[in-house]
Amino acid sequence: MTLREKAAQMAQIERTVVCRDPRWGRCYESYSEDPEIVRSLTTIVTGLQGQPPADHPHGYPFLASVRDNVLACAKHFVGDGGTDKGVNEGNAICSTEDLERIHTKPYPDCIAQGVATVMASYSQWNGEPLHASRHLLTDVLKGKLGFEGFVVSDWEGIDRLCEPRGSDYRYCVAQSVNAGMDMIMIPHRFEKFLEDLVFLVETGEIPMSRIDDAVERILRVKFISGVFEHPFSDPSLLDVVGCKEHRLLAREAVRKSLVLLKNGKKQNFLPLAKNAKRILVAGTHADNIGYQCGGWTIAWHGDSGKITLGTSILEAIQESVSVETEVVYEECPTEAIIESGEFSYAIVAVGEVPYAEGLGDRTGLSIPFNGSDLITRVASKVPTLVVVVSGRPLVIEPQVLEKIDALVAAWLPGSEGMGITDCLFGDHDFVGTLPVSWFRSSDQLPINVGDANYDPLFPFGYGLKMFRSDEGLA
Template sequence: MHCHAHPFIIFEQSRVCRDSRWGRCYEGYSEDTEIVRKMTSFVSGLQGEPPTRHPNGYPFLEGRKNVIACAKHFVGDGGTHKGINEGNTISSYEDLERIHMAPYLDCISQGVCTVMASYSSWNGRKLHADHFLLTEVLKDKLGFKGFVISDWEGIDELCEPQGADYRFCISAAVSAGIDMVMVPFNYEKYLEDFTHLVESKEIPLSRIDDAIERILRVKFVAGLFEHPYTDRSLLDTVGCKLHRELAREAVRKSLVLLKNGKDSRFPFLPLNRGVQKILVAGTHADNLGYQCGGWTVTRHGLSGRVTIGTTIYDAIKDAAGDNTQVIYEEMPSSDMLAREDFDFAIVAVGEAPYAECTGDNSILNIPLNGANVISAVADKIPSLVILVSGRPLVLEPWLLDKMDALIAAFLPGTEGSGVTDVLFGDYEFEGLLPVTWFKSVDQLPINAGQSSYDPLFPLGFGMKTNDKRHVI
């Protein structure tokens, strides 16, 4: 979230499209509107549902209890070469439109107020300076009447070294169609150079008038002149019981069961509440910051009790009941594993928080000694592994063989009880993989439908607790 005079809620629009199957979904937009609609339902969830006769392309906000949405990052950010952050999407215009632009059509039809340009490039052309895509396509062809905003210091990247020719950066971005520029630090220099560009007519007044008209249109729709500040009476509803229950539901519905039992005749899940002693281990078992990932409290995220919430360990203690002893040891020693008599273990490991370029990783193994912790515990105790990560990680065959069960939790956030809801059988698993889970990084990029497609777990895979498929 970032704020100007009014809160803007931002959601990633194109990064979900990491697998070519999504491209096929978009191939006929009219045939697959429902799929796209599910992806873009954030807009109406934040802004409210526009009336039937609301003019297409114009911004909409239902009332003061709603917030402006921003669809980002336009366009192709989810298709960069090798998935590199701020990278280069290499494609024809037809493929760009078919695969990456389709969700924006639905956002625009729902009255999305703002669209953010991408740091990335299309065939080597920086999106922040692409007049064809920002103006001729987004504004003219697609009919978007809200305003286009730059990313954080996004215009600085239009020259090398970054920001060296700041006047050029401003001119290129504004002329391309950027209406509002996000300048977090260098605003005095921005105002000086921007004023010069307008006074020298390098940026025509007609471009300024268009930008102002678009920004004012959104502010009028949002009622900012009548109510310039947020409604402070709503503060107590943030993080309320209803919100946390909804978040908990989202957690349990998003968990993906990848393995359940070493033998298909003997499923490991659901877990038995009536046991005497459970071991909980791993770096991610009792760490809210790790559960939440990046963009939580700080840009790159933090470790520890960063906010109010329930860790996986907290949830296991609550779910197991008073008659079961739950022992937590982040890195259990071999002596401890040999000495104690556990019925089973739950090992939660995964990635430390990251955001943007700090997450670029060509190895994608389980960090923080995760594989060794899994191996040490699973050698001694029947073990369920919960992998907390922002993406698939390498799962070596020898490691998979040791696990009795495996769950991809991705980043469950603050409500760890959503995990135990399915562990102990109160709810069934519903999650399906939104991307292909590769066997090794040598397979990347891997796309469903390729003749050489040989994944560890295919796109859309997800077991139920009574499902006998794909036993490792």
Template sequence: MEGCIYKDQNAPIEDRLKDLLSRMTLEEKLGQITQIERSVAPPSVVKNLSIGSLLSVGGSGPFENATSADWAEMVDTYQKAALESRLGIPLLYGTDAVHGNNNVYGATIFPHNVGLGATRDEDLVRRIGEATAIEVRASGMNYTFAPCVAVCRDPRWGRCYESFGEDTVLVRKMASIISGLQGQPPPGHTKGYPFLDRRNNVVACAKHFVGDGGTEAGLNEGNALLSYEELERTHMAPYIDCLSQGVCTIMASYSSWNDVPLHASQFLLTQVLKEKLGFKGFIISDSEGLDRLSKPHGSNYRQSVLTAINAGIDMVMVPFRYQLFLEDLSYLVESGQIAMSRIDDAVERILRVKFVAGLFEYPLADKSLIHTVGCKLHRDLAREAVRKSLVLLKNGKAPNKSLLPLNKNAKRILVAGTHADDLGYQCGGWTSTWEGKSGRITVGKTILDAVKETVGDETEVIFDQNPSSHFLSTQDFSFAIVAIGEPPYVESGGDNPVLDIPLNGAEIVKSIAEKVPTLVVLLSGRPLVLEPWLLEKADAFIAAWLPGSEGGGIADMIFGDYEFQGRLSMTWFKKVEQLPMAAGNDLYDPLFPIGFGLTLKGLMVLD
């Protein structure tokens, strides 16, 4: 097609967009709105239906333990098919790179957001965004469903660890990760217009719009019963910061606001986000978000498509039943139930992001980036993030009797607990697979690895996950490092009304602490119930969150190479009956308030 303005990279984006849209058939437009899971989309489907986007759900890669090079080869196969379509519109290829490029074996895995919130370091978070973007691009993908900018008001929520914290101001500060993922927008950038630097950057996605962290009882996909003023003040405010940084896409929430599902809220998606806030990128559904809407309508999927598209959803993460979706969408447009203007608006927004991202000029993987995946620079950054995220809650059973820092040259050290030598537990959900799993799931260092690497040559390190009373009575340990916590979980599978320490963690601590001076390292996606006797028996206690692949950051801190500076990003409650509880509540009576953290010198740090 000679003379195509849309192929001229020097032409203004809006001119290119208008030209391309004018050339598209209805079928091509509907294809652009559709996002499919790659396992059900052979390259021929991408080409023939002009599919706009593919994704890999958690664990959906070329094969188990596939490297970035393997991923790049796979993604390029699909991208080349898209380029062979009539108009040659490139694909957006999405992935849940929510704490590093966590689906890819060997990638750097950073702490989950609840830990990053504890750092209070917006520049660190921006640099993590940069590193993640490079590792995503090295795998051929160009779109991440991150960051989550939910304000979590209840730790019973199964996605609590995806939130930077309970405080709106803190979450707004941590939205700096978008400038890392997409690049720093230039002075004069128009708020709400998408921006991407193109150099080693990826399209970001602020999620989940809006109020997902404020549902009743912390239920995932639940209902936020809030006034509009409270929704705007507490939960919508971080999106203002995302828009100012040019975030390209925003994902609608599975949850509801005052009984109206967000995927069906024309008021919030169109009137507020697009019109009032001026968002010019595109709104994407969550995975099978339209299927969720089908529940009130029985099996009427077509009604769900009608409701969601007319509400303002621009791209639909189908991700499996794409034939049915396209059939129903086509019928609704041809019957006039969805206006052509609504379709054109959605496609304009999708194409705008693709032009801004430079996909027409640079659609294929940049394989020169593969050497950056899991490189020392990125792992050092992750280790720094671990150090800054750890929160010291206790150090010593009496004044001037601190356990930390530990002695690197102690004679014999016991390392114990379910989480001491389990990289999968250390990383949490959204790692290797959707739910995460136990074991050596990727490249990294466990706490045990890090301790062994740190101590002196003459120090003996003994590992026993759950040592017997007899064993403890017959051994002479200088101290014990006991790592306990939660196994991996995601979304509704993580909803927890009791929030106790699972896997017999508290009992393991009790049996050891009665005989050996004990440091407890709690790995969790949220505050958990800490019984008074547990804190009393522990000589020192650290909240380590879900630190990711670099356990060396924990060793750096417990042996005194760095001073503690992490502060709680969420209130640590006393009993679940107090929940929801956040700073500013009338009955605020926490075990540890938000912002709490000790230093090795015993100083208390508070916001």
């Protein structure tokens, strides 16, 4: 599904964030721990908005076509991927140099492409809330970086400027607007906001010039979006939602994002044989579309089960193997089942439950649902491939890694499970490499490429191939 078919006029790109600690519950919203990778992938702005002409003025928002393109929102400015201990909405403790080198790095490229809006972060930088930081929102973003679109708050973001939240709302309004916030997301008490804003302008606490600047920026974006002439998206575009072409593209994205972390003990274990006599499929994530999709799918935090159309890993396996192959599926097989027959191999799919934002914050990152125990029980009796479905690396204990025959990081593949079996059964090779460092234990966190004493389980950039001799580091 494209954004235009979803009847959207603005997309919130979360990919300008550089996640430096996987304990953070929004880590899967980041492309990488490496700011250069995140910076290079800001080309999504052009993908959404279109390519600005060479003479387009720097920093001004751009939209190529009202029908075919959507406005982009780069978020969250800035440093939310670097909070202490990965706490959501926490405090990023770092120098100005590190803030610029790591967390601000993707933004100049977004601005050069004419990104329309930027959303402020819930987090703090050295104790100062971003929603109240005139230095970062006005001096840096609008001044130094030359951003001419509008800055929007996060959902009830200004309420977080006092404790209890929103208790001194007039203070929250004054702090955020004077800092450079142009548009405020207010889901409930907009009348109170208007009342306080008018009071603050009339008393001079918020200068009229600040209001004029905000209005100019908002109207600038509205004019290029065509919202005055075409306030609604074209409903005819909905006819292609979920079409075959789009599902094939999603399937391709799945297989290209997979990372092969282990392939055999003494010789390659993958690709798997399609004509095996009998195979075992197990694990909490083998037949669960909701788990494959993760958070922000259908519901805020996602859900479990058949929440949307798609193909589970189990269904993809059943579709991929020979009609003569017996596929035995047990989410949590007993010892009796594991020992009941001669399985050619087992595929165990484990991982995280869906989550979003702070609900995903975790201090320990072991495999949920006693996943390591399940893997060990199966792998002790049957040659085993493990597929990890997660928004971040999880702890793979040494004894587990030694016992299994192959390991694939599938991340959050979404609805197209066939993208996974495309690689498992050898129709396509693995091409993905790790955009993050896969740690040995949670005690190592945070760990990032370039650190002193860098010693991950699998290093940044690691990824194996099945059919090439140049396996290992990419």
